[in-house]
Amino acid sequence: MTVSSSLQGGSAAGARSGAAALVSRINPLIIAILVLYVLIAIVNPRFLELFNQMNILRQAAVYMVLAVGMTFVISSKGIDLSVGSSLGVCACVMGALVDAGVPVPLGIAAGLLLGTAIGMANGLMITILKVNPLIVTLGMLVTLRGAVHYGMQSNSVVRLPESWVFLGQGFIGPVPMPAIISLSMALIGYWLLNHTRFGRRTIAVGSNEDACRLMGIPVDRHKVAVYGFQGLCVGVAAALLVGRLNSASPDMGLLYELHIIAAVVLGGTALYGGIGTMAGTVLGVLTIGIVENGMVLIGADFHIQRVLVGLLLIAAVAYQEFRRGRMDRMAVAADREAADRDAVEREAARGGSG
Amino acid sequence: MAQSAAPLLEARALRKSFGAVKAVREATFDIGAAEVVAFVGDNGAGKSTVIKMLSGAHRPDDGEISFAGQSFHPRDPEDARRLGIETLYQDLALANDIDAPGNIFLGHELTTRKAGFIPWLDKARMRERARELLARIRIELPSLDQPVRLMSGGQRQAAAIARILRSEATRLIIMDEPTAALGVQETRKVLDLIGSLNEEGLSVIVVMHNLEQVFAVAHRVVVMRGGTVVGTVQTDEVTPKDVVNLIVGAEESR
Numbered sequence: 001m002t003v004s005s006s007l008q009g010g011s012a013a014g015a016r017s018g019a020a021a022l023v024s025r026i027n028p029l030i031i032a033i034l035v036l037y038v039l040i041a042i043v044n045p046r047f048l049e050l051f052n053q054m055n056i057l058r059q060a061a062v063y064m065v066l067a068v069g070m071t072f073v074i075s076s077k078g079i080d081l082s083v084g085s086s087l088g089v090c091a092c093v094m095g096a097l098v099d100a101g102v103p104v105p106l107g108i109a110a111g112l113l114l115g116t117a118i119g120m121a122n123g124l125m126i127t128i129l130k131v132n133p134l135i136v137t138l139g140m141l142v143t144l145r146g147a148v149h150y151g152m153q154s155n156s157v158v159r160l161p162e163s164w165v166f167l168g169q170g171f172i173g174p175v176p177m178p179a180i181i182s183l184s185m186a187l188i189g190y191w192l193l194n195h196t197r198f199g200r201r202t203i204a205v206g207s208n209e210d211a212c213r214l215m216g217i218p219v220d221r222h223k224v225a226v227y228g229f230q231g232l233c234v235g236v237a238a239a240l241l242v243g244r245l246n247s248a249s250p251d252m253g254l255l256y257e258l259h260i261i262a263a264v265v266l267g268g269t270a271l272y273g274g275i276g277t278m279a280g281t282v283l284g285v286l287t288i289g290i291v292e293n294g295m296v297l298i299g300a301d302f303h304i305q306r307v308l309v310g311l312l313l314i315a316a317v318a319y320q321e322f323r324r325g326r327m328d329r330m331a332v333a334a335d336r337e338a339a340d341r342d343a344v345e346r347e348a349a350r351g352g353s354g
Numbered sequence: 355m356a357q358s359a360a361p362l363l364e365a366r367a368l369r370k371s372f373g374a375v376k377a378v379r380e381a382t383f384d385i386g387a388a389e390v391v392a393f394v395g396d397n398g399a400g401k402s403t404v405i406k407m408l409s410g411a412h413r414p415d416d417g418e419i420s421f422a423g424q425s426f427h428p429r430d431p432e433d434a435r436r437l438g439i440e441t442l443y444q445d446l447a448l449a450n451d452i453d454a455p456g457n458i459f460l461g462h463e464l465t466t467r468k469a470g471f472i473p474w475l476d477k478a479r480m481r482e483r484a485r486e487l488l489a490r491i492r493i494e495l496p497s498l499d500q501p502v503r504l505m506s507g508g509q510r511q512a513a514a515i516a517r518i519l520r521s522e523a524t525r526l527i528i529m530d531e532p533t534a535a536l537g538v539q540e541t542r543k544v545l546d547l548i549g550s551l552n553e554e555g556l557s558v559i560v561v562m563h564n565l566e567q568v569f570a571v572a573h574r575v576v577v578m579r580g581g582t583v584v585g586t587v588q589t590d591e592v593t594p595k596d597v598v599n600l601i602v603g604a605e606e607s608r
Contacts, residue, residue, distance in 0.1 A: 195474050197463045204449040204460055211447035214411075215461030216432030274451035327503055334506035342537045 027268060028319060029283040032312075033290060040294035047297050054176055060289035061178030062237045062244070064282065066260045067267075068189035069119075069233030071281045072226045074264055075193070077206040077273025078133040080230050082122060082140035083260060087253030089148045090115045090238035095157035095248025104164045112235035118144070119231020123224035141257065148250040156249035160242065168243025178240050183282075185236060190278040192229075199276075202226055206273025262309060263288050266316040270324075287312065360423065362387045362557050363408070363526060368417035370403050377403040379581040381417070385526065390548060390558045392568040392589075395578035395601055401561050402530065404578070408559070409441040409528050410434030422525065432461070438525040442532055446514040450503035454495055454513040455484035457502055458520055487516040491547050508540030515547065527551065529560045533567060545571050565594040579603055 040047045066083050073080045094111035098104055118140070125136045170177040193199035201222055204212050212219050242248045265271055266287060267280030288309055295305040361384035368381040378400040385391050393401045406412040408419065410428035419426040421437060428434035431441065448457050455477070456463075464476040464483075481498055488495060493512040495505065502510050511532070518527055529548070533541040548558050548571045562568050568575060569589050577585045577600040585600045598604075 191472075197465060197473070197475065200452075200456065200463055200475060201461075204452060204456075207449035207451040208447070211449055212461065214431050214441075214443065214447045216430070216435065217461040274449070327501075330504045331506075334504065334509065338506040338508055338540060339537055342539045345539060 027277070027280055027283055029267065029280065029287055033283065033287055036287070036290050036294060040290070040298060043298040047294060050174060052293070052297070054174060054179065056286070056289045056293045057179035057182075058176040058244075059293065060285050061176070061182035062241045063256070063259060063263060063289070064182035064285045065185045065233050065237040065240065066256060067263050067281045067285050068185050068278070069230030070260050070264045071189060071193065071267075071269050071276050071278055072199075072202050073133075073230050074261070074269050074271060075206045075273060075276030076202045076223060076226050077209070078126070078223065078226065079137060079261070080119075080122060080227065081134065081137040081257045082118070082144060083230065083234050084253035084256035085141045085144035085148070086115060086118045086231065086234045087238045087241065087256060088250055089118065089144050090235050091242045091248040091252045092148050092152050092157065092250055094238060095160065095242055096152075098160060098164065099157045104161050108164070108235075108239045111238055112232055115231040115233075115235030115238065116228050117231065119234065120224050120228040122231070123227030126227070127220035127223050145250075145254075152250045154250060156247050158247040160246055160248075164239075164243050165246050166243070168240055168245070178244060181236070181240060185233065186278060186282050189281075193276055193278050198222075198225070203274060203276055206270075206276070208274075259288065262313045265320070266313055268316075268320070270320060271317070272324075284316075360387075361385060362389075362422060363426075364418075364420045365404075365408075366418045368404065368407060368414045368419070370407060370412060370415050376581055378407075378414075381578070381581075381583045383576050383583055383586060385557050385559060386573075387525075388552060388555045388557060389574065390552050390560065390572045392572035392575045393559060393561045393578065394563070394565070394568060394575055394597060399578040399601075400581040401578050403581075405441070405528050405530060405559065405561060408434070408439060408526075410439070435521060436523065438523045440518040440521065440524045440527050442511075442514055442518055442527065442529040444530040444534065446510055448502050448510060448514060451501050453500060454488075454498050454502055454505075454516070455480040457513050458484045458487060458517040460517070462520065483520070484516060487519050488512060490519060491515055491550075493543070506540075507535050508537065508543065511536065511540070511544070515544075519551075524556065526557045526559065529558065531561050531563070533562065533564065541567070565597055568597070569594055577601055 037048075046052060066087070070080060070083065090111040093114055094107045097110055098107035102110070122133075122137055122140060125131060126133050129136075167177050167181070172180060193202070201212065201217055204217065205219055205222055205226075209219055212222075238252070241252060245252075263284035264281050265284070267277060267282070267284030269276045269280060291308050291312070292305050295302070295308070363385040365384065366382050368378055369376075370378040381400065381404050383391075393404065395401050403412060407414050410431040410433055413427075421439065426437065428437060428439070434441075449460060452460070459480045464479050466474050466476040466479070468474045484498060491512065493509075493516075495509055495512065502513055505513070518524065532544050532548075536544065545567060548560060552558055558571075560568075560571065572589050575587050575589060575592075575597055576583055577587070577597060579601065584603070587597065587600070
C-alpha cells in the first residue's frame with residue numbers, strides 16, 4: 001500500500017518536471033510580441049510595412065548594443081547603472097576628437113577604448129574596494145554625467161563627417177546600418193555567452209562565486225572583464241548614436257540604464273545572477289521597441305507607452321520569480337523521489353526479514 | 355593494505371590560529387597510499403581547519419606537510435588540485451544554474467576551435483567525459499542537460515564526486531561530511547564509492563560523525579579534541595566505544 005502510493009508520487013513528479021522543462025524553453029516574450037503585432041496591425045496596418053519594421057530595428061539599435069553588455073553584467077550577478085552617463089562621455093570625447101581633426105576611425109577607436117576603460121574601472125572598484133556594484137555604478141552615473149557637462153561646458157558637437165553619419169543613418173539595401181551593427185553585436189554576444197569560456201564563467205560566477213574561486217576561476221579578474229565588455233558595448237552604442245543624430249551632446253544616454261535593465265530582465269536574464277539569455281535580451285529590446293513604435297502608430301498618448309513598459313517589466317520579474325519557485329519545487333520533488341526509493345527499499349527489506 | 359613503505363602524506367605539528375582562537379594546536383598524522391582515514395571529533399575540535407590546510411584553503415601558521423615525498427605548500431585549492439589533492443566540499447561547491455558536465459569542468463572547461471580559429475566550448479566532449487566519470491562511480495543521472503539545481507541531493511553529490519575524479523593527477527581525496535545530507539540509500543552508495551575509489555589506489559580522508567559509517571569505510575581513525583590530534587587507531591583493532599572515549603576524553607580520567 002505504502003509502496004505503490006509512493007511510487008506513483010515519484011513518477012507523477014517526473015512527468016510534471018518534463019512538461020515544465022518544455023514550457024520553460026519557450027520564451028513567453030515571443031507570445032507577447034505576436035500579440036502586440038496583431039493588436040497594433042489591426043489598428044494601423046502600416047505598422048507591418050517593411051520601412052516601419054526596419055525603423056523599429058533602427059530605433060532599437062543603440063539599446064540593443066548596450067543590452068548585450070548588460071546581459072553579461074546581470075548574469076554575473078552585477079548591475080551597471082553608469083551605462084547612460086558613460087555613453088554621454090564616450091559620445092562627447094569621440095565627437096570632440098573628430099571635430100578637432102582626428103580621423104573618424106581613430107576617434108571612434110578612442111571612444112571604444114575609453115568606454116572599455118570606464119567599464120574596467122567600475123569592475124576594479126567593485127572587486128578591489130569591495131563596494132556593491134549598485135553603489136559603484138550609481139556613483140559613476142552621477143560622476144560621469146557631471147564630468148561630461150563640465151568638460152563640454154554644456155556645448156554640443158554638430159555636423160560630423162559623412163562616413164560617421166553613414167554608420168547611424170545609412171542603409172545597405174533596405175537594412176539600416178545601425179540594425180546591422182546591433183544585430184552583429186547580439187550575435188557576438190550570443191556566441192560569447194553560450195559558446196565560450198568567458199560566457200560559461202560569467203554564468204558560473206553569477207550562480208556561485210565561492211564555488212568558482214574553489215575551482216580556480218579568477219573571479220575578480222573575470223568581473224573586471226565583464227564590466228570592461230559592457231564598457232566596450234557602451235563605446236559602440238555611443239558611435240551609433242552620434243552617427244544617427246549627427247551630433248554629440250553631454251545629455252546623451254540620459255536614463256538609458258533603466259531602459260536597458262528593463263529590456264534585459266524582460267528577456268529572462270535573472271537579476272539574481274546565474275541565468276542569462278542573449279536571445280531573450282534581443283526579444284526584450286524589440287518588445288520595448290515595438291511598444292514604443294506601435295503606440296505612436298496607433299496614436300496613443302506618448303506617456304502611455306511608459307505605463308505599458310513599466311507594467312511589462314513587473315510582469316516579467318513576477319514570471320521569473322514564478323519560474324524560480326517552480327525550479328525549487330522540482331528540486332524538492334527530486335529529493336522526495338529519492339526518499340521514496342529509500343522507503344520502498346526499507347519496506348522491502350522489512351518484508352524480506354519478516 | 356594500509357601500511358606501505360612511505361606514507362603519501364605526512365603532517366607534522368600543524369598549528370593554525372584565527373586571531374585569539376587556536377583552531378589547531380598540534381596536529382601530527384600521516385596518510386598512507388591507498389588508505390582511507392577518517393577524522394572524527396566534536397564540533398570545534400579542529401577537523402575542518404586541518405582539512406582546509408590540506409586542501410589549500412588555509413595556510414598553517416607552523417608545522418610541515420609533505421605530500422608524495424615533496425614539501426607541500428599549496429597557494430590555493432587550485433594549486434592543491436594540481437599537486438594531486440582534491441576536495442569534496444560539504445556544500446558541494448556547485449554552480450546550481452549549470453548542468454552536471456558544466457559543473458564537472460567548472461574552471462577547466464574544454465574548448466575546441468570552429469573553422470580553425472574561433473574558440474568554442476567543447477560541450478560534446480565535456481558531456482562524454484562526464485558520462486565516463488559518472489559511469490566510473492556507477493551513477494546514472496536522469497539528465498545531463500538540466501541545471502543541477504533541479505537534481506536531488508544525492509545526484510548533486512554524484513556530480514561533485516565525478517568532478518573530483520576529472521584530473522588524472524588526483525591521488526588523495528578529502529571528503530568533508532559526505533553523508534551528512536543524504537538519505538539511507540544514497541549514504542550507502544557514497545560509502546560503497548569510497549571503497550571502490552580506494553580499490554583504484556586512491557587515498558581518502560573523510561570527516562564523519564557517524565561511527566558506524568566510519569568503521570564501515572576507514573582503515574584508520576584520527577581523533578581530534580580541542581584542536582589537537584589525541585589519537586590514531588586502526589579500525590580493526592578497536593571498537594567504536596574506544597573511539598567515543600577518545601573523542602570525549604574519557605581515557606584520561608580513568
